[in-house]
Amino acid sequence: MTTDEWGNVKKRLLKTVGQNNFTTWIDPLALDASEDGVATINVPTTFFGNYVSRTFSDLILHEMKAFDSTLSRVNFTVANRDRKIAAARTAVESDPVPRAAPAPKPKMAQASDYAAPLERRFTFDTFVVGKPNELAHAAARRVAEGGPVTFNPLFLYGGVGLGKTHLMHAIAQELLQRRPDLNVLYLSAEQFMYRFVQALRDRKMMDFKQIFRSVDILMVDDVQFIAGKDSTQEEFFHTFNALVDQNKQIIISADRAPHEIKDLEERVKSRLQCGLVVDLHPTDYELRLGILQNKVETHRTSYPELELDDGILEFLAHRISNNVRVLEGALTRLFAFASLVGRKIDLDLTQDCLADVLRASERKITVEEIQTKVSAHYNIRISDMVGPKRLRSYARPRQVAMYLCKQLTSRSLPEIGRRFGGRDHTTVMHGVKRIEELRVSDGQIAEDLELLRRALEA
Numbered sequence: 001m002t003t004d005e006w007g008n009v010k011k012r013l014l015k016t017v018g019q020n021n022f023t024t025w026i027d028p029l030a031l032d033a034s035e036d037g038v039a040t041i042n043v044p045t046t047f048f049g050n051y052v053s054r055t056f057s058d059l060i061l062h063e064m065k066a067f068d069s070t071l072s073r074v075n076f077t078v079a080n081r082d083r084k085i086a087a088a089r090t091a092v093e094s095d096p097v098p099r100a101a102p103a104p105k106p107k108m109a110q111a112s113d114y115a116a117p118l119e120r121r122f123t124f125d126t127f128v129v130g131k132p133n134e135l136a137h138a139a140a141r142r143v144a145e146g147g148p149v150t151f152n153p154l155f156l157y158g159g160v161g162l163g164k165t166h167l168m169h170a171i172a173q174e175l176l177q178r179r180p181d182l183n184v185l186y187l188s189a190e191q192f193m194y195r196f197v198q199a200l201r202d203r204k205m206m207d208f209k210q211i212f213r214s215v216d217i218l219m220v221d222d223v224q225f226i227a228g229k230d231s232t233q234e235e236f237f238h239t240f241n242a243l244v245d246q247n248k249q250i251i252i253s254a255d256r257a258p259h260e261i262k263d264l265e266e267r268v269k270s271r272l273q274c275g276l277v278v279d280l281h282p283t284d285y286e287l288r289l290g291i292l293q294n295k296v297e298t299h300r301t302s303y304p305e306l307e308l309d310d311g312i313l314e315f316l317a318h319r320i321s322n323n324v325r326v327l328e329g330a331l332t333r334l335f336a337f338a339s340l341v342g343r344k345i346d347l348d349l350t351q352d353c354l355a356d357v358l359r360a361s362e363r364k365i366t367v368e369e370i371q372t373k374v375s376a377h378y379n380i381r382i383s384d385m386v387g388p389k390r391l392r393s394y395a396r397p398r399q400v401a402m403y404l405c406k407q408l409t410s411r412s413l414p415e416i417g418r419r420f421g422g423r424d425h426t427t428v429m430h431g432v433k434r435i436e437e438l439r440v441s442d443g444q445i446a447e448d449l450e451l452l453r454r455a456l457e458a
């Protein structure tokens with residue numbers, strides 16, 4: 001069969017399989033030979049060949065027979081580039097004509113040229129593990145051990161600032177520490193697209209493909225970025241398949257699960273789901289507190305003179321429910337601010353300094369909700385809690401409720417006082433202080449507070 005005839009076969013196939021299938025599966029096929037009734041067609045990867053053979057081989061054979069009725073079979077083989085390159089080199093070497101010294105070769109791009117830098121502080125040591133991220137962390141650890149590939153790809157997803165990039169960098173750094181010879185390529189999906197477009201523009205697609213297909217570990221961050229970008233998705237798909245074929249580990253992150261990424265082709269979604277998909281859940285109070293305790297150590301070394309009141313980290317962990325990035329930013333700002341004004345870090349300074357952050361992440365728990373929950377918990381009437389009675393059985397729940405209002409809402413002390421029967425702000429302040437002390441010394445109060453907080457935040 002001639003090249004022209006093969007071109008015509010492809011044209012006919014385009015009509016039958018449609019443009020999308022054609023671009024993905026038929027166009028990359030190259031006729032290698034057709035002899036003795038067998039047509040040999042080159043495919044880019046084994047996975048690709050298997051798929052085309054399963055799905056399109058009858059159709060391809062049928063169309064080819066229209067030009068060569070002797071054909072009875074089609075074989076798909078992965079093109080052996082190395083063999084061809086070797087053959088070309090031998091031809092040059094045996095060339096008897098003396099040649100001028102070869103021009104210096106243009107520098108070939110390497111995987112390391114494409115890799116994004118790794119953040120040194122994003123390691124497993126600095127990653128705080130809690131219930132919301134323990135599975136993702138365990139999976140990341142397993143991959144970082146570099147043993148046989150058990151799940152491919154590892155797909156990590158979760159909301160903004162929950163530690164996906166941190167885990168990816170930790171995996172890469174751990175792998176490189178264990179096996180410095182490994183060719184680890186970490187980059188964002190945006191950089192992947194940029195490199196791809198650049199390769200197309202500079203007609204360097206062969207280099208591009210060769211680089212991506214030669215890595216040992218490919219890590220692509222924020223893959224949702226390629227949604228809706230058809231040619232990038234297509235190239236990503238082929239890169240992905242080629243690496244899976246070679247049993248090379250792939251690690252992907254995104255802001256949502258594969259099936260929830262809009263404008264991502266079905267075939268890409270399904271490939272992304274075929275390994276292990278794990279999510280990083282939104283942080284809970286304990287994890288936030290753990291992260292803050294961890295980070296505070298670094299700040300303490302930078303500002304050894306600063307005093308930090310008890311309860312501040314708990315306050316921040318309660319009140320800032322956003323992503324960890326916001327939490328970290330708040331702590332950094334707090335230490336810098338306290339150092340500038342030369343004050344210790346107490347609740348007042350914290351509320352002053354972080355007013356905007358606290359407002360933005362307010363959980364909209366109302367004073368009324370707190371009063372209702374607290375009075376139900378202590379089995380008293382709301383009217384008694386906000387009324388004038390000073391009996392301990394009313395006064396203590398009242399102080400607990402005031403404390404929770406201070407912790408969980410952005411109401412000021414005078415506002416809280418007004419909601420508690422028009423009490424003065426100094427009374428509220430006294431109540432809040434008393435509960436802060438009891439929280440440390442009285443196990444029952446600590447337990448009550450924890451139960452109430454959970455009920456209010458649920």
Ligand SMILES: Nc1ncnc2c1ncn2[C@@H]1O[C@H](COP(=O)(O)OP(=O)(O)OP(=O)(O)O)[C@@H](O)[C@H]1O
Binds near residue numbers: 127166325
């Ligand atoms: N469990 C954790 N322990 C310690 N630090 C964490 C943890 N989770 C997140 N962080 C920190 O929070 C910040 C944001 O994390 P990261 O950049 O990994 O988030 P992301 O999930 O990739 O977010 P995005 O969706 O914006 O890309 C980083 O400084 C990271 O170190």
